[in-house]
Amino acid sequence: MMPPAKKEVRPTTRGARARTPAFVKNKRGVKNWKEASEWLEWRGIEDIECITPDQAGVARGKMMPSSKFTSNTSLALPSAPFMMTISGVYPEDGNGFAYPEDDGDLKLVPDLSTLSVVPWEDDPTAQVICDLVHQDGRPVEFTPRNVLKRVVAAYDKLGLRPVVAPEIEFYLVRKNPDPDYPLTPPVGRSGRPIGGGAGYSIAGVNEFDELIDDIYHFSEAQGLEIDTLIHEEGAGQLEINLRHGDPIELADQVFLFKRTIREAALKHDTYATFMAKPIQGQPGSAMHIHQSIVDKKAGKNIFTAADGAETDAFFHFIGGMQKHVPNALVMLAPYVNSYRRLTQAASAPVNNKWGYDNRTTAFRVPRSDPAGRRVENRIPSSDANPYLALAASLACGLIGMNNKLPAEPPILTTANEDEIDLPRGLLEAVDLFESDDELATMLGKSFASTYAAIKRAEFETFMEVISPWEREYLLLNV
Template sequence: MPAPKKEARPSKAGGRARTPAYVKNLRGVKNWKEVSDWLEWRGIEDIECITPDQAGVARGKMMPSSKFTSNTSLALPSAPFMMTISGDYPEDGNGFSYPEDDGDLKLMPDLSTLTAVPWEEDPTAQVICDLVHQDGRAVEFTPRNVLKKVVAAYEKKGLRPVVAPEIEFYLVRKNPDPDYPLTPPVGRSGRPIGGGAGYSIAGVNEFDELIDDIYHFSENQGLEIDTLIHEEGAGQLEINLRHGDPIELADQVFLFKRTIREAALKHDTYATFMAKPIQGQPGSAMHIHQSIVDRKTGKNIFSAPDGSETEAFFNFIGGMQRHVPNALVMFAPYVNSYRRLTQAASAPVNAKWGYDNRTVAFRVPRSDPAGRRVENRIPSSDANPYLALAASLACGLIGMNNGLKPDAPVLTTANADEIDLPRGLLEAVDLFEGDKELRTMLGESFAATYAAIKRAEFETFMEVISPWEREYLLLNV
């Protein structure tokens, strides 16, 4: 996009007015007056009003910036938030019913998320919106509102959750025909990328220009990347984000996914967040680091004044152990997600915890007392970040509310033992529907809608005949 205008606008007195500092903000303003100035200073022509659906896909409307600032009422039907990933709709039942009128929901822009869209040729901005009913009530079943509901439950107890997501993804060759397997891309060396390049700087350098675009696009949106590494898979990268507020970090993951896909397309490559995109290669995770601070003191409640672990720390882990298996459908939302969760792999299939143990579901990394945190290693990168954060924090809060005790920490390899998690999507939906405390904390309307969508997606998947079936069943049975 063009460089921002540097000249100051003349004042009414004929002098030169000083440019307000807020118009230079890369991300967010406070009010509609600042919006107008921010857009004008950048010469923004169009604005995308977006919100995440149940899959984390950006839904919304695009309009001229002049219309956006002219008190225009923005609305969307409820349908996009009750739709499966393939564009179908679930059947009514089990607490879910499609609204007969399919009336409009209001899009309410969160002005703190206003930022540029740096990959567009014309000067374009974007803003993330919440959804409310016509009477102003929050729409309970939309993902951003689900996360807000969980964060509010912490606030009522004088607490503030702090999170730091890590997102893995693959770069793959363009593949317009879904019948063919995905293959690793060709890097600057001119050779297809191989596996086993974990933490390899040379592996990162294979995609220097693409990664430069990721950084540039991110900087122009005010998105902070903490670190970027090459993971074990062929063409698999990981981005770590700085810790902060759950809603803000979910917004960042939502925008990062768009950003990374756009940067990859610019280089004639796909970026995919599928949990298991390539057979024989590692899956992609979205690990979530979590700590809780006291809102008054700002102190980490997982650590006592003497630096030891608190009861709240153990209760949080106890809640994770008890309820995360029931919330797995929000961490592993598709049939493909369960291909990542296999024994003897780095993706855990247990509900155990341990200190600096990467074979357990809930790892406590080495840190000083102020940085004590719990890493949830179960979520896949295909998970909606709003829902994954909401579910993980909800499980921990239930544990603290009920004083749940964890098992003893595991000191050895845990992932080759028994499987503690559901092995497939339908089993995960059943467990989710059976956990009343979890459903209540997330919202019954959301729980019924989400479960109905997942059952419908499974039925759609069952209509597809796989290559495995043609290879082994066609002539043998």
């Protein structure tokens, strides 16, 4: 008979264990480099991924041994990855954009408050989100995390603190190694392909029990908190809601959630996609953003007066979104595919109207108590870079408050079957974006010119591809 297996015990004495500082057990974040060294050592971390989001929200960066990470090593990246299209093409110079001739190094500065494990790796691995600065320490204006920080800082100067809560929809689909073939829904535990019309169905969620368990486990290990998870209307379409909080922290969480969900899906031989419209005939995927603004000194929501009524700031915030969000649409719907989601007679709005608990409007004011009054931006799609989507939405609201822009009357009926208030395609959206000087100033003109150039280049790349529709209807008929 085999002796019972010994329980693994960390090589430490009882006294040493009692002296273990509490911060090393934090699942997410430390305060300084000394704490980072102890945090990594306590977990036996071998490698660390130093990552930062590019314009598409893709993780770029470097991996290194943890011993090198904590030895005051200087980290650098070229500017090129932040001036590149989703297909790896670089835009042409012009319209205020110029590619730097020297392509000099930018410095990666780890934000130690984001330090966490990478739970899907076999070897003990950690990750940390980094900011980018120039060699003299100035923030790099055109990188997404710095764009959001710039907008949050503009609120801070006024004594205000934005509070946001994103909701992210995504699809699970069968593996699709050949991009010429349409995506199809996955097979769940029932053994049958998943069908549509399963909105809020618990049985629909249960089809993917093991995969969802991995999402929860991976998220918990990283200190990421899921508020709720539901099955949406589409076949294999799920939605994750996050707890409300600081915009930069929430953008970081969405950035990491996307990595987490993709990795969990791959573990189960499935793809997770955040494309806005991945399957023809199925609903698109959104990233709805709930927003409120707090007076930092008073600690109260400025959308609500002392008597519980709506304030001028509330209406001005909505007025700013109504006027400027159409110009910022390219940051909320960043790809050609994004505009396939924005169609009439759908829950994805093509208007700039607002209403009380009206899901056909672009800007919905959900039912809540006065202290929880907020504005939900229903326009962004799930393919949007979370840093840029939050920056754009909050910037538009702040411009409205600064300029005291009036809001139009709320819509009491269906708002998505009449006129179309938003650009219908990527190039039109870029044109509007470039025409809004006030928005460019708020976001940073270097970012605005870089982002517009990237989007024009992406459209030109898309135009090189011949679609199945063209082959079906034009090949033998014209």
